[in-house]
Amino acid sequence: MGLTYQSTGTSTTREVFNVDTSDKQPVIALAGNPNTGKSTLFNRLTGLRQHTGNWPGKTVLQSQGSYIHEGRKYTMVDLPGTYSLLANSVEEQVARDFICFAKPDATVVVADATCLERNLNLALQVMEITKEVVLCVNLIDEARRKKLNIDIKKLNQRLGIPVVGTAASSGEGISDLLKLVSKVVTGTLKPEPKAVQYNPQVEDVVAKLEPIVKRVVGNELNSRWVSLRLLEGDDTIIHALEKFNGKEQVQILQEALA
Amino acid sequence: MKLTILNNIKLNERGITMAGLKSLKELAVGSSAIVKNVSADGIKQRRLLDLGLVPGTRVEAVGRSPLGDPIAYSIRGAVIALRKEESTTIMVETVN
Amino acid sequence: MSSSTSLQSLIREARNITGSKQNEIRDSIVNTIYQEAGNIAAETVTNEKNKVDWDRKIDQIITSRIWGFPIMFGVLTLILWLTITGANYPSALLANGLFWIEDQLTNIFISMNAPSWLHGFMILGVYRSLAWVVSVMLPPMAIFFPLFTLLEDLGYLPRIAFNLDRFFKSAGAHGKQALTMSMGFGCNAAGIIACRIIESPRERLIAALTNNFVPCNGRFPTLIALATIFMGGMVVSFSSAVATLSVAGLVVLGIAITLAVSFLLSKTLLKGIPSSFTLELPPYRKPQVGQVIVRSVLDRTIFVLSRAMIIAAPAGGIVWVLANTMIGDTSVLATIAGWLDPFAKQMGLDGFILMAFICGLPANEIVFPILIMSYVSGGAMIELDSMEALRQLLVDQHGWTWLTALCTMLFTLCHWPCGTTLYTMQREQQSWYWTVLAAVIPTAVGIILCIVVNHLVRGLGLV
Structure with missing residues (x-):
């Protein structure tokens, strides 16, 4: 089973998402809450080298761009x-x-430094799916203005992933961010996200389901995370698995080639 | 839909007898409360959960809009406006 | 496929394990993550001293019962006033420059012994429309949009949605419609795309169908020009203030019509109850003034110039041909205008005005240039390098009164959306039915409004 999943490979899945992989360049995803300056960061990095469209089959705007860092x-x-x-x-x-399925080489979670608690929620969820996560604590200048002190080093230790403070509007911290991203992509820096521990009742049912999930899904997805979703009654992940790794993907690819 | 409303009325009645428990809508501006229960249906419930409105969360009513509805609440570090249709499905216990 | 069956079996397996405790488990999972996020934040974020929460203080005023609405109207008026007064000078400068170039081009045509039809087509048709669009449309856009983007950057727009939500709820619509309307100020096509932020399909359709009642980019300058000439002209000493207030009044009227039409739609074609509404009021931010100004001025300039080239210039050429192709003693243009005239008169307009609106389907920016050209082409040539010259053309030569101007402004606010907007509507909704309605609804409202106002004003003997 695991073999069939892997044979489809991530590069084809990336094409399903309309992602430009023409030069086999690394793909970086930018995640974050609304109003965190995510778009400012995206614009700052990609400048005029960006184009927009829709996510395949969805009326949701997709922005894609490219940037060059140290010649890559x-x-x-x-x-x-x-x-x-x-x-x-x-x-x-x-x-x-x-x-889950395009498996970006690194995912940058952009968080608003002025309300970190709300933003960490998303970061923790991303960390449950993938290890290649960099936390970008943006709007650090706003936080300073509000006399908020954010201990970046402690965040890094506590989460087990690289963390950098940035102010996308002024460019502060951007080069550090790009360095961290490139290290994660090349594997010279391996984030070890600390998994959230749930209460014994939840951990108990996860322990029961996870081995079964692992058997079916293999290494395609983090089995702990899939188990948690199934246990809370979110079946959409199964539909997504069918879509991206089952026959539908083949269909989408055939349509794209036709 | 009807069921939820009935459910809320029941909870509201209980709220009067059980000291401090009431719907979020009734929370006075400037005071805080702890979320006890969210009884919206299906996708609405998940949306509210998404915003961090889980039992145990501290919520503060920050301000009303000029016409009284929606009301803005401070929830886990962000200010979120809710219409009364949503806030009546959230039962809270006031704190000092 | 066997993989799909075993995937499905996972769902059953999970159900067996959780049993009736699923909700409990879900709450517990979400709770734990938030708890963890809260703990980490508590360990890593320190507040140096308890500073005053300015955001909250500002919100208490901006969304207050007493000040909420006056501030909104005040901000709208201020932006319009800055636009109207600020645009005068660069407009005149651009007009002078462009008409000077026109003279030079004319000289070249004469020196080359070019036939007069070529000069007419190229200079009086193509070049003049281009010059008009650039000199009259560009400055207000270049001022209005940076100001508007600054408001957006500051975080004021969600507060507008917060203040107005109660009205939208009563109209059976979504509070975020206020945000899609704000986008409509820029461009109605963009406004319709912005309707995606509304999750419920019913409310999204209501927002998309009514977006056109917000005057866009291409219509604002027409409103501003007419308001400056007619409304401002009535009270000389406070002319720009009066012009500003009448445009602001028109915007408020547009909002009222939006709410009324939304209400009717949600009671008839799009029945239903308002869906859930949650809206974040993000912290106020210091806008990036420099970047906003540079970007929006540049973007706007490029946008306006490209529209002028692609749509206004060819349309100008075509209209010049229509105005100068004769059937008997009258031009094609005048003949068509003559057919439209009886109906247009009922609406307080004239045949030429209505025809300009029809020709303006590709882009609202060209309605006014087309009108001027069709007025000018038959009659005496005048240099339209100032608002005064425009006033003379409309009032002295074509009998405009303030009522004509008012009806033209009302019809500018309420008529079919431009081609781009209709195309966007079709693409977003994948339905010709809704696309046609998106054109029919505002047109019907505009026709009724103009007829009522025209007959009311005349009936009362005010003109």
Whole structure:
């Protein structure tokens, strides 16, 4: 089973999402809550090298662009701004599916430094799906103005992923962010996200379901995360698995080639 | 839909007898409360959960719009406006 | 496929394990994540000192029962006033420059012994429309949009939605419709795309169908020009203030019509109850003034210039041909205008005005240039390098009164959307039915409004 999933490969899945992979360049996803300056960051990095369209089959705007860092080209995909990845809306579903199935080489979670608590919620959810996460604490200048002190080093230790403070509007911290991203992409920096521990009741049922999920899904997705979604009654992940790894994908590809 | 409304009325009645428990809509501007229960249906419920309105969350009523509805609440560091249709489905316990 | 069956079996397996506890588990999972986020934030964020929460203080005023609406109207008026007064000078400068170029071009045509039809087509048709669009349309846009983007950057727009939501709810619509309307100020096509932020299909359709009642980019300058000439002209000493207030009044009327039409739609074609509404009021931010100004001025300039080239210039040429092709003693243009005239008169307009609106379907920017050209082409040539010259053309030569101007402004506010907007509507809704309605509804409202106002004013003997 695992073999069939892997044989489809991520590069084809990326094409399903209309992502430019012509030069085999790394793909970076940009996730974050609405109003975090995510678009400002995206514009700052990609400048005029961007184009917009729709997510395949969805009336949700897709912005894609590229940037060059230390001579290497990166494709950057701006995911819709969402509070979570629980697939309650089309935007959340699009963001989740992209991280799950296009498997970006790194996902940058943009958080608003002035209300970190709300934004960490999304970061923790992304960290449950993928290891290649960089947290970008944006609007750090606004936070300073509001006399908020954010301990970036402690955040890094606490979350187990690289963290950088930025002010996208002035450019502060952007080069550090790009360095971290490139290190994660090349594997010289391996984030070890600390998994959220749920209460014993939840952990108990996860322990029961996870081995079964692992058998069916293999290494395609994080089995703990899939188990959690199924246990809370979110079946959309199964539909997504069928869509992106089952026959539908073949159909989409055939349509694209025709 | 009807069921939810009935459900709320029941909860509201209980709210009067059980000290402090009332719907979020009745929370006075400037005071805080802890979410006890969210009884919206289906997708609405998930949306509210998404915003962090889970039992145990502290909520503060921040301000009313000029016509009294919607009302803005401070929920986990962000200010979110809810119409009374949503806020009546959220039962809270006031804190000092 | 076997993989799909085993995937489906996972759902059953999960149900078996959770049993009736699913909701409990879901609450617990979400709660734990938020708890964890809260803990981490508490450990890593420190507040140096308890500073005053300015956001809250500002919101208390901006969304207050007493000040909420006056501030909104005040901000709208201020932006319009800055646009109207600020646009005068660059407009005149551009007009002078462009008409000077026209003279030079004419000289070249004469020196080359070019036939007069070629000069007419190229200069009086193509070049003049281009010059008009650039000199009259560009400055207001270049001022209005940076100001508007600054408001957006500041975080004021969600507060507008918050203040107005109660009205939208009563109209059976979504509070975020206020945001899609705001986008409509820029461009109705963009406004219709912005309707995607409304999740419920019913409310999204209501927002899309009524977006055209917000005067866009291409219509604002027409409103401003007419308001400056006629409404402002009536009270000389406060002319720009009066012009500003009449445009602001018209915008408020557009909002009222939006609400009324939304209400009717939600009671008839799009029955239903308002869906759930949650709206974040984000912290106020210091806008990036420099970037906003540079970007929006540049973007606007490029946008206006390209529209002028692609649509206004050819349309100008075609209209010149129509105005100069004779059937008997009258031009094709005058003949068509003559057919439209009886109906247009009922609406307080004339045949030429109505025809200009029809020709303006590709882009609203060209309605006024077409009108001027069709007025000018038959009669005496005048240099339209100032508002005064325009006033003379409309009032002295074509008998406009303030009522004509008012009806033209009302019809500018309420008529069919431009071609781009209709195309966008079709693409977004995938339905010809709704696309046709998006054109029929505002047109019907505009016709009724103009007829009523025209007959009322005349009946009362005010003109």
